[in-house]
Amino acid sequence: MNLSLAIEMFHFLRPLWLLLLPLIAIAWWMARRQNRKPAQLLDRIAPHLHKALTVGDSGHRRIEPIDGVALLLALACLGAAGPTWSRVPDPFVAQTAPIVIALKVTPSMETDDLAPSRLERAKQKIRDLLDLRAGARTALVAYAGSAHAVVPMTEDANVIHPYLDGLAPDVMPSEGADALAAIALAQSIIAKEPTPGGILLVADALDRTEAGSVIGAEGTSLAVLSMLPTGTNDPGLDAVDIPVIEASVDDSDVRQIDRQLNAAYQRALTESGNQPWDDRGWMMAWPAMLLALLWFRRGWTMRWAHLWLAAFVLAPVPEARADGITDWFFTPDQQGRLAYDRKDYEQAAELFQDPMWRGWALMRDGQYDEAATVFHRVETPDASFAEGLAHIRNRAYRDGIKAYETTLERDPDYPGAAENLALAREILDYVESAREQSDTGEDRGIGADEVAFDNEDNRGADTEIEADEASGGELLTTDQWMNTVDTNTGDFLRQRFAIEAAQQAGEVPQ
Incomplete structure (x- = not known):
């Protein structure tokens, strides 16, 4: 979760336990005051006698056992109060925001100052982001002189990969770089989602006249991944009032993008979620356990240490396990x-x-x-x-x-x-x-030995599909099937984008 959001949402589930903190502070002050009395009496003795009567350090010890006990009790009260800043994750709701990736596909993106090229590096970064957001809803938009939805919202990244590979400047129907059209299209896709989402603009430059208009809709995060070499600036990207992340050689840029685009979504889940708040009081046990180790030092054992020993002896012994330190x-x-x-x-x-x-x-x-x-x-x-x-x-x-x-x-x-x-x-x-409408009762050889469909309602004709003997009854693998398709994704996208551009221009009916 974003740090600023965690700080904003921080509260205690059981705040009444915090009322014990003043009592602990008073008890600590009284104990410290009582322990200082012998030292105050020695201060009234003559200096030469004081030195002779004092064994070891003449100064009063700065840290005493009561200090550790008071801090330990304070940590226990904070833990019992139930600090929290997030809700328990809902397994039925994705914990990652839906996003639309708008990729600039223009000749400038084929510049090779980012090896192998800006466009190919951008595709690599998009693949890394898809891997990081495994299972999250993602859509892909490509833009040049016009913007086009390449893949609608999907949870399967494997659907996006072939279309991403097919994107090249020659498939775009018109020249230019209309980033505003791409953002508007992305916002229309996000608007159909039931939860807030984000938009990632992947580009190497932005028209400076459009920079002031590049803003996200309410509840929608917007970020830019700059596909420029380190030290290279673009006036348009420098002028936008949204986060601009530079492409890095590692995945730090992708992780930063994921955190940035998740901000609005996490806020919505936290503010309006139905899940209970996640009690983080257990975190106070770790510093308390480390602090308790000081009690093994000579002179630091408190008088009630025998109670801890009795509780340890009477506590039920758990079943021995040797699976690992984590257990x-x-x-x-x-x-x-x-x-x-x-x-x-x-x-x-x-x-x-x-x-x-x-x-x-x-x-x-x-x-x-x-x-x-x-x-x-x-x-x-x-x-x-x-x-x-x-x-x-x-x-x-x-x-x-x-x-x-x-x-x-x-x-x-x-x-x-x-x-x-x-x-x-x-x-x-x-x-x-x-x-029922497709059943004809005729056999069709499509490469399967025998395919039987569920027909519990007895609708349509019972059909069995047998394999063609010439094929040997063998099923084609995915790669073999794809090799039989003559049209690649680039050709398909070129035709589709051309039709969409003509419809937008009113040259052909919708």
Whole structure:
């Protein structure tokens, strides 16, 4: 989370515990005052006798055991008060903002002062950003003299890669660099999203006359990735009142962009989120534990240390484990949460013992069938709702409908269950209707040995598709299938952009 936002949202969940802090301060002051009395009495003795009667350091010790105890109690009060500045992540809501990447595709971007070229380096940075934001919703816009949506909002970065590779100046229908049109198109895409998002403008220059008009909409973050060599300035980019990040040789620029574009989204999740606040009081335990180590020093043990010893002896002994040092300090669920926050969902699913969190991790990792199985074992409305979502993402619409029906049986007022049930039924009806219209009862050889479609409702004709004997019954790989396509993405984008430009100019009907 952004540091300024964390500071703004900082508060205590149980602030009444803070009332003990003045009492701790008073007790500490009285104890220090009491401990100084013997030293004050020695000060009344003659200097030569004082020196003879004093063993060791004649000065009063600056730090005493009561200081450590007072600080330890203060840390305990702060921890009990529940400091927090963020909410518990909602596994059903993406923690990364949806963004639209607007890439400048002009001849100037083919300059090779950034090897291999500004355009190719920009594509590399976009790929790095997609990898960093794995699973987040991203759209791609290309612009030159006109702006065009290349890929709509998608969570699958693999969909963007081939179209990104096909972008080149010769596919753009008109010359120029209309950044304002690209930003306007990006804002129209973001406006369709239910949550705030961000826009990233990837360019090597900006028209100075447009610089004052380059502003983000309310609730939308806007940033520029400058594709210029270090030390090279552009008047237009220098004049804009938005963050401009220079392309770096490492991924520091990409990480800075991700933080910048996430600012508005994180603020919206924090301010209007329904999730409980994340209690960070446990963080106070670490400095308290380090401070407690001072009690092992000679002369620092307090009188009530025997109580700590008794509590240690009477405490139940946990089951011995030797999995690693991490197990000494974190439970499996805590380790799973750390892996989940790192977006290592596969490892998180292996670590979590809590079935709900394990199911969420499996679903974020794309293991929808396994996630649905885990959710099915928990008999709560939350679990059946999550099971329905996993089935829908796995395109098992019938199972999803059953799961949503179970949710409504367990809780008729469960938020979103009725709406999702209706939507799942509409999707299933559409799939069945499309299948019914396409069924002819004829066999078609398309490279599969045998394909059987689900037809529980007995709609349409039962069809079996058998492989062509000439093909040997072998399925084509993805690369083999792509090699059979004559038209590459660059040719496709050139034709599509030309049609869109003609429609915008009114030369052909929409």
